[in-house]
Amino acid sequence: MSAPATGPATDVLPDGFQVQIDQSCVRRRDLRYLVGGSPTRVLKLSDAALGMTSADGRIAVHDPATRSLARTLLDSGIGLPRPMGGPAHDSVTIVIPVRDNQAGIDTLLRARGATRMIVVDDGSATPIHAEGEGVTLIRLPENRGPAAARNAGLAAAATDFVAFLDSDTVPTRDWLTMLLGHFSDPKVAIVAPRIVGRRRPSGGSVVSRYANAHSSLDMGPREAMVASGTALAYVPSAAMVVRREGFLGFDESLRVAEDVDLCWRTQHAGWRVYYDPVAKVRHDHRESLSELLDRHRYYGTGAAELAARHGPVAAPVMSTVPMAAAVIGLLTRTRLGLLISAILALHSIYRTRNALEGVPGREMMAAGFVGRGLAFGLLQAAQALLRHYWPVTLVVSLFWSRFRNLVWQLAIAEGIATWVRVQLLESRAPAMGPVGFLLMHRLDDLAYGTGLWQGVVKQASPSALRPMLRL
Structure with a gap:
């Protein structure tokens, strides 16, 4: 739909x-x-x-x-x-797509309170059971995927708002109260909470601690408007609330990345998508290393589907041509490269300073903007080499020792920078040491990149690998 x-x-x-x-x-x-x-x-x-x-x-x-x-x-x-007010809880129905997770449904039934709930059994091998006042069970005759299951649940709901929850999540008690107020803005079509890992008394294994600290479902502690091409490009459908009037439907042909596609279509249609981390939903992350890596490989396959539908906004690297040239100059670690980077940086500072005309302290502000841009560009380049383009990086490293040394240094520096952001600046728990985090992070990147290249081969198109450079 x-x-x-x-x-x-x-x-x-x-x-x-x-x-x-x-x-x-x-x-x-x-x-x-x-x-x-x-x-x-x-x-x-x-x-x-x-x-x-x-x-x-x-x-x-x-x-x-x-x-x-x-x-x-x-x-x-x-x-x-x-917002100072919003829709009441009786204007919301919770829709849960599920396949072979009766325990998760039982937990959610106990946690739902008085909110209406529709459980969509998406072709489970053993039929799901869900009973109780205000609970509706829909059985799909065959597995059609989470997008189709969510669409079927919303079609059966009679309320103006629908909250989607995956069967391996548990929301906090007041999550809906915190999110519903945002719908008092008539432009808001989707609001999402922060998805964090389940609390574990012992902290769990290295795999579960990494998944909790650096989950692809956790969009971080900062609230923001969601928009393609920004730091917060989408919110996951594992937990989100939608306005029926603004719901454009999940693309049922997508088995992965359907949430990214929905967010981008919604934004492009003129609606707003908002992320509010004050509201929290807990999620059961993978405990097994093979399961975690296979899941992230699967997520990677969605990049090609998104590129086919949305073009450049799905690019793995987005930058201006001058900034990309400055970053490449820095990565060469040559005198000529550093000179080119310095010239481009000074030119960018000059242009930014002019754009800030009238703003107090614009010189220092312009220098700060360009400095942060260069730092982000270096981080983005490292992530691209180690995640999206790692097969190419590996081949080049085998034949070029200078490049190989650069890759090792980037692998360590990017991993430590990510650890500092996740564990120290954002204080995500449970804590992990830098060595364990670094090893898991590199394996995570290899898995996602593998999936990305699988999707590219399947689509027979390199669009998902093509960087987007603007003048």
Whole structure:
């Protein structure tokens, strides 16, 4: 099922809705100049707009002017939604696709409270049983995949909102309360919680600790608007709430990456997709190394499907031509390469400084932006060589010792940088030492890259490997 790409009928925020300016976008505690969002932009607030804003950067909607300012901030990604109300729980139905996981269904039935629930048995070998007041069981005669099962569940629901949960998840008690408020913005079609691992008293094995610390389902601790080509490109369908009016349907031809496809189609149709990590859902990650790696290989196969449908936004590397050239220059570790990188960096600083005209401290700000861009470019290049293009990297390394040495250094540096971000900056638990994390991370990349190349061969198209470079 794939509905026509129609956008929201209105974008009018209700009275009482509030928007908080992201403090990371504020420079020197001056709310007049706001720099941030994704992609990065500069907003200058007029005296009238400042008059609508509290000292801590909050706007409360109560008239056309505050409504317009709040919408501008939300759409730029500089404003964070702080809704004061939302739909009631009786306007939501939980839909759970399941195949051969009776224990997971039993756990969710105990945790659901009074919310309606539809369980879709997607061709289980042993039929699933689900009973209780407000519980509906749908049996599909054969396995059709999670996309089809979710679509069937939503079609059977009678409520305006539907919450999708996988059978190996357990939500916290107040997760729906935290998420439903976002739907008071009529442009929001999908809201997703943070998906974290189940708590284990002993911390679990190295595999389970890595899966909990660096799960591909965990989008991290920072709330944000979801959009293709940004740091938060999608949210997983293992746990999400959708507005029926804005639900475009999962593509049933996809057995993997159907959630990425849905998020991108939804965004392109004019709806908003939002991620709120305050709400949490716990997930049973893989315990076996072979199961974990095979699952990530399977995820990798979806890249080719996405590239076939969405083109450049599915590229493994996205950069501007000058920034890519600067990164390559740094990776050569030659005097000429470093000189070229320095010239390109200075030119980028100059252009960025001009774009920040009027912003206090724009010189240092421009230098910071370009420096972070170079750091991200180096990290992206390392990830591409070690994850997406690793078969090519391996072949070149066999015949070129200088490149081989670079690859070893990147493998260690990128792994440590990721460990620092995950374990120290984001404080994900349970903790892992850098050595164990590094080994698991490299195996994870090899598995995903293997799946990516399998998908490319199956599609007979290199689109999923093609970088996207802009001028």
